[in-house]
Amino acid sequence: MNQFSYVRPASQQAAIDAITRDSSARFIAGGTNLLDLMKNGVLAPEKLVDINRLPLKNITLNNNILHIGALTLNSEVAAHPLVKTHHPLLSQVLLAGASQQLRNMATTGGNMMQRTRCSYFYDITMPCNKRTPGSGCSAIGGINRMHAIFGASDQCIAVHPSDMCIALVALDATVLVAGPKGNRRIPFGEFHRLPGNTPDKDNNLGKGELITGIEIPHSPFTQNVYYLKVRDRASYAFALVSVAAALDISNNTIRGARLAMGGVAHKPWRLHEAEKTLIGKSPTADNFRIAATVATQSARTYQHNAFKVPMAQNSIVTALQKAAAV
């Protein structure tokens, strides 16, 4: 690991100031991804700004809006009664990610900031536009079994690795941000970016901006929810394909539906068109199959990942069936 200086600011403003005045400084919270990247030489910040002492660790419900502080641990969120009662999908996705040791370290804000696990991004001897803009993409034409089938560009076909974010995009969460120019709110679906010509930018945070928390609006999806994560081993692996499904069913009719996928795109992938096909329909396998077909219409595959399209379709059907059966 490179040498770096270390600051532990006493206030949020001091943390933002410390990052703003130093271009190579980075916030550190759980550190589970940042230190991993630093050990591999992918990142070499000259200064770490430890934000762990800031008062951003809380879960509260006000006016039916759930607020989760950015430093709340993944394990704390997963186990919290308010989360389990009002947004059980979020609890499910968190428990599908990482290991209990990592969930005890990883924070809500940090989970959103984690980088892709594309092996070429991690291998500093290989070209990678995300790590070194303009150097090329080794995954296009390389081993791309784990890579994107939606929204990729000729610059980058990496996928976002988070499970947590798949539920948050499905639940229409909002990201709360503080920065040098004050506070702002970012709809979750607009937080992460598609690679386009700037795959080095994972998200739309500005310089010096700090995630302070997330808000999840009241939702009817408190019962018929399911997160299906398909991976190379039964636990503790990143998704090949994952599906978050949430249904609001009454009188055998789907009143509301949310669908989002992980492991398929550079950002948490919401399936708005597929959701629309379900509204007013009965929760049957045939209707779920139609949604799955619509969901994958824009898929584009590469040499080793064509299997992800039928896997995605089958996973959508299965996740919806499991959600409906709860």
Next chain:
Amino acid sequence: MSQAPNENPSCPGKKDKHEARRDFLKQSSALMALALTPPLVVKAGEHDETIAGLFEKMPVSMEINGKAYQLSVEPRVTLLDLLREQLHLTGTKKGCDHGQCGACTVHVNGQRINSCLTLAVMQEGKKITTIEGLAQGDTLHPVQEAFIKHDGFQCGYCTPGQIMSAVACIREGHAGSPEEIREFMSGNICRCGAYDNIVAAITEVKQGGHTV
């Protein structure tokens, strides 16, 4: 854990050549650091509570296995390296050093974490428990006893991490069934494949109603 790899099989009091080499490396990197230190290291902002410059050590106090420590640590030292290299608590193992294997599992304020993926300076004021702090004198912890009884290991390298993780797994209430144990122990890899025996050991302790 008679099969556990021994860090220093030769005379415990004497430095072997590896340790002598380690000291040499430490000294030479200290000299290198001195040579490279810029005259003005990064300046702290007005509101910064704590700062350590690029090559500067900073004071850290923590409690490890019930004992208070006042330490001086470089910012880039992980908790794992602090335990092993500076405090010679070598029971905690370095497996992958990337949070993928769980060999480095310790408890911080009662919660299990991967000590390889956190900086020692981030643990200011925390209470750390390592495998060395689990037994009460000569009396092994019930999970240690159960691992021996059920052959919960072969080479033994992952064992300290497995045991620390297993104790936490039971305390968390995540040892209710073999399936739940397997899911909540998935952060600990055993390349010898002692999983069935590990699950049996944890199940026995859980069902025995021991205080862990």
